[in-house]
Amino acid sequence: MTGLWIVALAASASIVQAIPKNIELHADDWRSKIKNVVVLVEENRSFDTFAGGLTYNRDINGLVNHNYCNSMNASDPAQHDDVCAGPRANDVAPDDPNHSISGVNMQLFSTFHPNEVEVDKNHAAENMRGFVTEQSITFNTLNKTRAAEAINYYTPDQIPVFNNMAENYVLFDRWFASVPGPTNPNRAYLTSGTSHGHGSNDNAFGVYGLPQKSIFQQLSENDITWMNYQNSTTGPGKGFNPDAAFYTWTGTSGKNKTNIAPLTQFYADAKAGKLPQFTYINPECCSYQSFHPPSPISVGEKFIKGIYEAVRNSPQWDSTLFILTFDEHGGFGDHVPPPMNVPAGDDLTHTEKAHDGKNITFDFKRLGVRVPTLLISPWVEKGKVEHKGTNNGGEYNHNSIMKTLNELWGLEDLTPRITYSSTFEHLITNRKRKDTPATLPDPVVPR
Known part of the structure; x- marks a missing residue:
């Protein structure tokens, strides 16, 4: 078929890149550029506190x-x-x-x-x-x-790694968390389009307790390769499960044994050019590399530097899209109000007791606070600041990742929240850059 883009074998001959169903790829199509997607979700920093002090571009809506x-x-x-x-x-x-x-x-x-x-x-x-x-x-x-300290912010010299990444790629300054609440409900929304009514870090997340279909199940059903690399802990009371282990399907299908691997395997696979089509990374939480207090910012910087350099120097770099985001604001301040009256993932609600002893009930129809997010690839502009979402009518939020993956691989939206979310494929250009840094500055360790 004239002009049809045939997807080639990956750098590793053992991994075949699937041609997206119902999509005809041409050489000038953004999908022809991206064969591998890497997602790293860090912890608990708002946009203003972490990126609000950046000064390299005056268009950044920070502090x-x-x-x-x-x-x-x-x-x-x-x-x-x-x-x-x-x-x-x-x-x-x-x-x-x-x-x-x-x-x-x-x-x-x-x-x-x-x-x-x-x-x-x-x-x-x-x-x-x-x-x-x-x-x-x-x-x-x-x-x-x-x-x-809930509203103070970092200066560029305090976060040289993130600052350098932002200067070289695309920074979103209007990307919202999915839920105005804690880690696991946000990570569930990010990976399935709903938290199934969970609004706290309750026990269900530690025992494969979520019944909904996730991105991991959806990818498997469409023969798209994936791995959840993690430096976390598993089981109730032991910390935070890697996100793929939230879901009942992951355990019953056996994918918890084949598709969840230690973070050391990520570095080896990246070096060998054997990363799957979808790479999802869980950092440790919450003592040293996730940015979640009391994790030092400098140690978190060292961690994201290592992930970036592994991706950037992989044989798969030329066909990779790397997304770095934070699961939620962690209680740190931000001056931009989150969008309200947006579609929830389902009709379930969450009830909890506030400090004053009275109950509140939440219907998941508000987004969470802004979080810093980067789009990294040789196919994106250098130093671009992306504001409000323009595609699909919605705002940028964590489900923009799933919505864009659906466009990339011809998948169906799992929930109304995913359908609502703005996509970002328009940020993929037709020019492959040759000036992307192979290494980043070292983090600054306070004396």
Whole structure:
């Protein structure tokens, strides 16, 4: 067939790249450039605290030119905004901010119990000024310096690895977490388009307890190769399962034994050119390489440097798209209100008790807080800052990954949230760059 792009064998002769079903590939099609997708999901940093201090591009919607302040007590009008964000956040955060759904309500709305009807009608109801108040409540402190760590931000010299990656590739400054809540519900949304009503890091995530179809099952059913490389722990009470191990199917199908591998295997496979079509990476959580407090920022920088250099120097680099994101904001401040009244993954709800002892119920129809996200490939522009999603009518959020994979490989949307999400294939260009750095700067270890 004239012009048909025939997908070749991967660098490893043992891995055959499947031709996407129902898609005719041509040499100028973005799909002809990308054979391998690598996704690394780090932990618990908002856009403003981690990337809001970047200065290489004035278009970045961060904190460098924005005076962002909170009150110690959001319910006291006399206090106004008496704690303001400043540069040089600590390498090790002294506290781990509250990032439960009820705690995030306080951070976004300055109350644990926003009027959801009014919230949907009035976007200004999200004042984004309760992060310091929530920090004060959670840690029972009136120390402004301590509480300000929830909104302080890093400077480029503190995060030279991430800064260099952003300077060389595409930075999204309007990419939202899926859920205004904790890690596992966000990771479930990212990998299946729903958390099946789970709004906390409950036991189900440690026992293959989620029944919905995930991206991992969907890829297997369509003969697309995948691996979940992980440096995590498994089982209830032992930490965090790698994300593929959330799902019942992964255990019953036996894929937990064949498709979940130690992180050391990732480095070996990358070097040998044997990465699968879809690589999903779980860092350790939450002590040293995930950025989740008390993980030092400098150690997290060393980790993402190693992942990047393994991908960049792999024989598969020329056909790879690497996405680096963070699962949620972790309670750290951001000045941009998340979109409201968006499609949930399903009709299930989550109920929990707030600090004031009263219940809140959440329907998953609000996105989470902005998180820093990078699109890395020899096929993307250098130093581009991508703002609001333009494709598909929705916003950029974690399900933009699944939606774009569906476009790449001809897969069906699993949930309404995926259908809603903006895709980013328009950022893939027709020019392969030769100036992508093979190594990144070393992280800065504070003295």
